[in-house]
Amino acid sequence: MSDTLDALAAMPSTAGTLLARMGIEVVELAADRAVGTMPVAGNTQPFGLLHGGASAVLAETLGSYAAQVHAGPGRAAVGIELSATHHRAARSGTVTGTATALHLGSTLVSYQVVVEDEDGRRLCTARLTCMLIDARA
Template identity: 35%
Template structure:
């Protein structure tokens, strides 16, 4: 991960149970167990949980590609939900489409255990300098 770490504290990722498997500038992979905790009222994976997973993967990838003293923040995300899921594990694979000085664009595809596409997402990030905290 080239000297960068992901802060470990009470985050949305921790609440959802996201597990990062691969952290590289060219690819970020994370898994999420589909349990009632991430279901919508009818017993299927909530689209919001899928989008949160996709944005987390894109944001971590963006962070890995930022120069020192900068961070990446989401500007826009879209997600096409292809297949429903009620149990098992989903895996999000994020890859950069564009890594620029001020923006990044990430494609995140979410698969089930059989490699079938569950969702496809694209996330645009802004790369901004961090102000020193006082």
């Protein structure tokens, strides 16, 4: 748990960002795994279902955070490809995303992200690839 707290402390503030607006909370963070939650309320499409784009934002957030931990100080993780398959809908509650590393290289990293509802049913499977670059001041 202290590794997660240390990793989160090293991340920039989310105040005023899309993550804050969507209610995303990262609860576990390491280079090989990240877990976060997001409410369905406020992140729906007009028919009352969790918006597919919201699931994609959660997936990219978790994978990018884990990639940044892997990249380390002085480097930045930037998403270069995201794909998502939506399996079922959610109308309420909180969804949980779990990003698991598929490849941790020196310049590219890939994660599979599974988004589930409160009953553990898979809503979305996403895959994210990030490039690791030198950070610019």
